[in-house]
Amino acid sequence: MKVRVRYFGAIAEQTGRNEEVLDLTAVGFMVQDVKSFCLEKYSLSDAESLQLAVNQELNKEGELSDGDEVAFLPPFAGG
């Protein structure tokens, strides 16, 4: 049971990577489990404004399936 996690913007810098594969059996099967796991693993700051998408759809909650893609989206501010 594996999911692909993608990081964008400043989050990708804090994690040091654009994406990685996580094994749900070690992390937990819910979207919230993946979020908590990554927040802690990389000590991500400012978690409140961060939004998650599952399979390119925002705010999907519940259980993940094998092969799902989870995206960590921070707002960008520049212009």
Next chain:
Amino acid sequence: MLFYHLLPGDEMNDNLRYSRQIKLPEVGTEGQEKIGKAKVLIVGMGGLGCPAAQYLAAAGVGTLGLMDHDQVDATNLHRQILYGTADIGKAKAETAREKLQHQNEKISFKTYNQGLTIENALEIINDYDIIMDGTDNLQSKYLINDACLLAGKPWVYASIYKYEGQLSVFNYKKGPSYRCLFPKIPQADISCEATGVIGVLPGILGTYQAAEVLKIILGIGQVLSGQLKIIHTLTMQEQTITFKRDEKQVQEVLQRDLRQETNHCQLKDLNQLYLDVREAHEQPKPEQEVLKIPMPQLQQRYREIPQDKAVHVFCQSGIRSSQAIQFLQEKYGFKNLINVEGGIQSLLK
């Protein structure tokens, strides 16, 4: 025999000028008329606003509103391509108008040498059909969003970070708003000044924004509503995230007046003495007590700054604070001031 395509200015027929887009079946003379009647406000004439304004002016958008409170700075020139060396120090909105008017003298411009505020936002936005966001800070994006919701106008959003860009259209035909995508304002406001940015990135995003504006005017294609496009220029990978309207977020805005978003932040090292030389409206605001003396008030208030212990002076990016230190050293003999090179962002937890 007359070579009409060689005639300058007034003698050039509009049908000739716009002939290559009129030729498109989706545009036609009817579409060109729609473009000619359209009123578009560009908030922020920086990296995004410059290229967007050039394409919208070239396309013949009837009225272009150009808004920016700022003056051209040397550090803008690598990405804000309407401006050159000779424009440094000049007001951006007015300088942009001069260049764009030269590019297309047939369209009207309105310039605002000021920023969008809770006081002026609704009155200005009400005069336009579509708002294009070229701002470089989150407070402005939330303000544009809320004002557009209240005024019932669509807005075309883009934001950039180093090599990555985000693009979307909000409040289009009852579609989602910016608050439906990002309900909570982050602690730290990350700007190009603080992080650096590749010059071509706002060029790409601003041009995409101009395309969305034209699609909305013409009513053609699929407008990027309810979708966030993310573009990474180093990998040239794109991703599109879909999201829905959150009625609770929308109703909250509709039932209250415009408000100033504040992002509070926490400083890493609390044992140091800090002097903030930014203006009162600048964000983020530290939660801790720091000495606040905006640059223009230094002359009157320098006595408030202790001379017997180290004072770390900061602004947004480290530039103004270093000027403040130079001023205080030369004029009043301060010897205890340390510049925070990376600006406020480098002090955050």
